[in-house]
Amino acid sequence: QVQLVESGGGYVQAGGSLRLSCIVSGGTFATYGMGWFRQAPGKEREFVGGISWSGGALYYADSVKGRFTISRDNVKNTVYLQMSRLKAEDTAVYYCAASTGAYGLGRDRNYVYWGQGTQVTVSS
Numbered sequence: 001q002v003q004l005v006e007s008g009g010g011y012v013q014a015g016g017s018l019r020l021s022c023i024v025s026g027g028t029f030a031t032y033g034m035g036w037f038r039q040a041p042g043k044e045r046e047f048v049g050g051i052s053w054s055g056g057a058l059y060y061a062d063s064v065k066g067r068f069t070i071s072r073d074n075v076k077n078t079v080y081l082q083m084s085r086l087k088a089e090d091t092a093v094y095y096c097a098a099s100t101g102a103y104g105l106g107r108d109r110n111y112v113y114w115g116q117g118t119q120v121t122v123s124s
Helices: none
Strands: 003-007 010-013 018-025 033-039 046-051 058-060 068-073 078-083 092-099 118-123
Touching: 003 092, 018 033, 018 092, 018 118, 033 068, 033 078, 046 068, 046 078, 058 068, 078 092
Parallel strands: 010 118
Antiparallel strands: 003 018, 018 078, 033 046, 033 092, 046 058, 068 078, 092 118
């Protein structure tokens, strides 16, 4: 059974930084495209960033480009989301997800495995 566990969330002031981690077990991590999504209270879940299985292709939502960086370590079965220059509107529960396909990493319907989420709160 594939399991995804996020960590690294917390409370930070606007302008600060956080690094989220997501460790994957029970599957073939090195073959998965990985993504980060977020959901704020009262809003729909939205795409944040995605990374191909090799790490060679990266995708970001316009709202986080230049501030967030996604990366992966296929030895540690872990994907990361480095978040910098955080804003109050970045406050949300952040989820990592795994896709068995090579395309469409910007769409949540293309992901088959999901973590439980980690809360990120940015104070203004």
